[in-house]
Amino acid sequence: MFKPSQRDNEIRSGTSSSQRPRKKTILHLRLKEHRYLPIEQVLDACELKMAPGEIVSLIGPSGCGKTTLVKIAAGLISPSDGSVERNTDSGAVLFQDHRLLPWKRLYDNMAFGLKAAKLTRQEQFERVSVAAKAMGFSQADLKKFPAELSGGMKQRAAIARAMVTEPDLLFLDEPFSALDVGRRREMYRALLTEIESRACTVLMVTHDIFEALSLSDRVLVMAPDPGRVIKEVTIKMPLHLRTRQLAHELEAELLSDDMIADLFRMKNWEKVL
Structure with missing residues (x-):
């Protein structure tokens, strides 16, 4: 089970919205493993607790099980060995495909x-x-x-x-990928306004490290074969005080870890080519 140390995995830069007092756990996922076929293990053991109003992002290379984990958390598929508790009756899921x-x-x-x-x-x-x-x-x-x-x-x-x-609980799977940069920023603002006004809880999948560090209280880094969480990053700076410069600094600090850089194929990430 993934239990990272607080000291090793936090990026400290202020006070996060995730540090606000929470009344209850709105989502609690306990997973021993998940298999699509008896011989194909997709996810390894992990545990995830989320409090009302918290934003958690899942990042990692393609094929590491991010979308599968979100589908299990949302109740769209059942874990082959594990349980999910959702303490709300109001939830919504957004995928890359609009499905209109x-x-x-x-x-x-x-x-x-x-x-x-x-x-x-x-x-x-x-x-x-x-x-x-x-x-x-x-x-x-x-x-x-x-x-x-x-x-x-x-x-x-x-x-x-x-x-x-x-919704009180919102699951997002790359919902902003089809938007241009300016419109994406507007959607961020709209989403964050909804979260702040209604204490909406968000579990989000993204391939964009910068996006995850800009929007989240916590970022979980996943690795493949089988999919598992290898690192947790807690961002303590309040959302309304975050800047592009801060997000880039957090990204640089995260990618200074050779294991993470290798995972995203981002060695010498400062270079364009």
């Missing part, structure tokens, strides 16, 4: 997650309108079908569809 329904207009796609909620049509309309505005959509956009939207617009629509349900 092609036969429905943008408004209906955004409102799809509200079908089971006991809300009036007016209440649904208000929620969708607020989410659409936050994601940069006009009223005219809401009448369009997915085929009429760009890749970035589709992904923003998927984010809005998840956020209108007001």
Whole structure:
């Protein structure tokens, strides 16, 4: 089981939002192992506890089991040997693929997650309108079908569809990868506003070390064969005080570890080529 020492694995630079008092554990994953086939072990033993309002990112090379771990945590697949406790009834999952329904207009796609909620049509309309505005959509956009939207617009629509349900627990699997740099920054702000206002808890997969260190309270580094957590980094600087310079410094410190640099094939990472 992964139990890193506090001294070895923290990057100290202030006071993190993860240090705020927590009332309970909203997610507790205990995994002895996970196999897709009897002879194919995908994940090794690990344990993950998350408190309300905490943001945890999973980073690591392709094939290390990040998405599988998130799917287990979200309840989309059952662990072959382990357990997951989710102390909430309100959760949402966002993947790289937007998964919009092609036969429905943008408004209906955004409102799809509200079908089971006991809300009036007016209440649904208000929620969708607020989410659409936050994601940069006009009223005219809401009448369009997915085929009429760009890749970035589709992904923003998927984010809005998840956020209108007001989840307490949000699982993200590379949801910002289709967005340009400026729009991605706007989505970061929208996401963090939602987290702060509702104490939303986030477990996020990303291939971008800089993104993970910019947005997270904790970053878990995973290695493959089988997938396992090899390092935990705690960022103590509050989110609203973080800068690009700070994130780059944290990235440089993380990659100064030869084991981590080798994992990401980032030896001599200062060089462009």
